[in-house]
Amino acid sequence: MRIAVVGSGIAGMASAWLLSRRHEVTLFEANDYIGGHTHTHHVELHGRRYAVDSGFIVHNPVHYPLLTRLFDELGVVSQPTTMSFSVRNEVSGLEYNAATLDTLFCQRRNLLSPRFHGMVRDLFRFYREAPSLLDAPEPGPTLGDWLAEHRYGAAFRDEHLLPMASALWSSPSAQILTFPARYLVQFMANHQMLQVSGRPEWRVVRGGSSSYVRALRARWNVRERLGCPVHAVHRHADGVDVHTATDSQRFDQLVLACHSDQALTLLADAGEREREILGAMPYQANDTVLHTDASLLPRRRKAWAAWNAFIPRDPDDACTVSYCMNLLQGIDAPAPFVVTLNRTAAIDPDKVLARMRYHHPLYSHASVAAQARKAEIQGQRRSWFAGAYWGWGFHEDGMRSAVEVAAALGASWTDAVPAVARRPKLELVA
Numbered sequence: 526m527r528i529a530v531v532g533s534g535i536a537g538m539a540s541a542w543l544l545s546r547r548h549e550v551t552l553f554e555a556n557d558y559i560g561g562h563t564h565t566h567h568v569e570l571h572g573r574r575y576a577v578d579s580g581f582i583v584h585n586p587v588h589y590p591l592l593t594r595l596f597d598e599l600g601v602v603s604q605p606t607t608m609s610f611s612v613r614n615e616v617s618g619l620e621y622n623a624a625t626l627d628t629l630f631c632q633r634r635n636l637l638s639p640r641f642h643g644m645v646r647d648l649f650r651f652y653r654e655a656p657s658l659l660d661a662p663e664p665g666p667t668l669g670d671w672l673a674e675h676r677y678g679a680a681f682r683d684e685h686l687l688p689m690a691s692a693l694w695s696s697p698s699a700q701i702l703t704f705p706a707r708y709l710v711q712f713m714a715n716h717q718m719l720q721v722s723g724r725p726e727w728r729v730v731r732g733g734s735s736s737y738v739r740a741l742r743a744r745w746n747v748r749e750r751l752g753c754p755v756h757a758v759h760r761h762a763d764g765v766d767v768h769t770a771t772d773s774q775r776f777d778q779l780v781l782a783c784h785s786d787q788a789l790t791l792l793a794d795a796g797e798r799e800r801e802i803l804g805a806m807p808y809q810a811n812d813t814v815l816h817t818d819a820s821l822l823p824r825r826r827k828a829w830a831a832w833n834a835f836i837p838r839d840p841d842d843a844c845t846v847s848y849c850m851n852l853l854q855g856i857d858a859p860a861p862f863v864v865t866l867n868r869t870a871a872i873d874p875d876k877v878l879a880r881m882r883y884h885h886p887l888y889s890h891a892s893v894a895a896q897a898r899k900a901e902i903q904g905q906r907r908s909w910f911a912g913a914y915w916g917w918g919f920h921e922d923g924m925r926s927a928v929e930v931a932a933a934l935g936a937s938w939t940d941a942v943p944a945v946a947r948r949p950k951l952e953l954v955a
Contacts, residue, residue: 526777528934529553529767531755531791534561535581535920536911537782538738539595539927541747544780547936550747551774553767555754559742562920565733566815568878570858576733577850577862579815579881581920583608585725588716589921591928594938596730599740603728606853611830612688613823615838619684620828631827640680647681652719658707659714664890668709669702688834692846694918695811695866695885699841705890712917729854757793760906780930782911784808784884792908798901805895806914808884812869817860818876821847821868829861835868842867886914904933 526548530541533554538561541552558564562580569575583606586593596603609624621635622628635641654675658665666674668690672682687698690709694701710719717724730736742749750769758779759766765779781788789795789803822829831852835845850862865872869880886892896915903910909930916922928938 526934527551527775528778528780529765529774529776530780530782531758531767532561532781532783532787532912533559533749534782534912534923535563535592536913536923536927537561537780538563538741539924540780540782540911540930542741542745543927543931543936543938544934545745545747548778548934551750551776552747553750553753553755553769555752557752559749559751560735560738562883563734563738564881565735566879567733568815568862570817570860573858575856575858575862576735576854577815577856577864577878578729578734578854579813579864579879580883581734582848582850582853583727583729584920585727587725589924591924592921595741595924596737599737599744601737601740602731604731604855606727606729606855607831608727609830609832609852610689610692611823611828611833612684612836613828613833614684614836616836620823620825622823622828622830624830628827628830631825640678643678644680644685647677648685649721651677651681651686652721655706655710655719656714658710661707663707664705664893665707666705667702667890668704668706671706684836688836688846692832692834694888695846695883696809696887697842700809700887704888705893708888708893733854755791758791758908759793760908765907778907778909778934780909780911782927784912785886785910785914788910788912796902796906798898802895802898802902803910805891807887807892808914809887811866811883811885813881813883814865814869814872814877815850815879815881816863816865816872816876817878818863818873819861821863821865821872822849822861837868886918888918903930909933 528544528548528550530537530550530552533552541550544550564580566577567574568577584592609622611622613620620632622631630636687701690701691698713719753769755767755769757768764775764777767774785803785806786808822833829849831849833847837845845868847863847865850856850864851858899915911926911930913919913923915926
């Protein structure tokens with residue numbers, strides 16, 4: 526079959542890679558690079574070159590089994606990393622790094638702070654009580670309602686749980702409060718985040734995450750059309766027409782591996798169920814900057830962590846988090862490489878290395894309910910939908926959705942013919 530795959534994030538790449546073993550695949554990508562959130566920047570600082578990631582960063586073999594299998598097949602090398610987490614409150618000046626007792630109390634005044642000790646007690650109480658949500662009937666309460674019902678303190682809510690969840694899902698705190706509590710706890714339990722010890726070892730791709738994209742492209746037989754945004758698709762009884770600015774092509778099957786809202790926009794003939802389901806899973810934009818401005822990290826060096834959440838003065842402001850890539854990627858450099866979301870105005874313009882605009886799914890009771898209806902639209906009218914939005918929004922979720930689509934189209938990973946190393950057919954559309 527001739528299959529079109531639209532979008533080259535992890536879902537699109539994995540779909541194209543698996544499907545190309547059995548079918549003729551064309552991959553359409555609006556950007557001039559393959560990878561989506563897998564985005565490595567090659568930057569120079571003081572005469573040395575560094576590979577710095579700004580999108581997909583971490584994984585672990587326990588909770589990312591499909592991605593780990595992909596890396597193993599491609600011979601991609603990874604290395605251990607730290608997942609330390611810090612918080613700075615702009616109003617109170619509070620800073621802490623949850624990695625060790627010493628860094629937790631890097632502000633020694635917190636040793637005598639009842640509020641701070643209450644936050645820590647609530648954290649352990651949350652670990653004990655939150656799993657009860659998994660046995661409760663769905664859909665259950667929102668996170669904000671559940672925290673209020675169980676009388677969790679403002680310090681734990683506002684200076685730990687919300688900043689942590691905001692950093693994970695790149696969402697503002699107000700949105701996190703409307704997050705289905707059961708869904709969030711299910712994610713945390715699945716990733717062993719409701720425990721102090723015994724957590725999995727997280728890893729990063731050595732040499733930058735785009736290393737696996739290069740390895741993948743070297744092994745697939747896919748026609749790549751970069752810088753070629755799809756404008757619309759029309760479905761017919763005998764095929765699917767994919768329209769771009771330069772041409773229109775007919776395919777036997779279509780895989781929309783773009784975001785749910787983008788997929789809905791492309792469907793010129795979207796049905797009622799497609800509008801209901803895809804329309805219930807919105808995305809939000811996050812301004813992202815790679816820079817070397819250390820002032821975006823906590824003021825105390827002891828508080829520097831891999832993930833550094835910043836609580837802004839205005840609670841309605843967007844999620845703000847700065848990733849210290851030196852810690853995450855093990856980079857030895859004379860200045861910190863920092864990836865900051867939604868705090869662009871505070872960054873010294875002379876220290877900016879790259880600017881991006883990434884989009885992340887927003888979760889609510891409506892979006893979780895829409896996920897459960899995937900079978901109503903999947904494979905209908907020669908159309909398939911792949912993306913991390915069908916799960917928790919992470920790389921493994923995108924990978925899983927692609928594996929499921931490929932299997933349904935006769936390219937099961939278990940019996941697929943091993944890919945032969947080939948150079949991709951590349952078209953860069955101006």
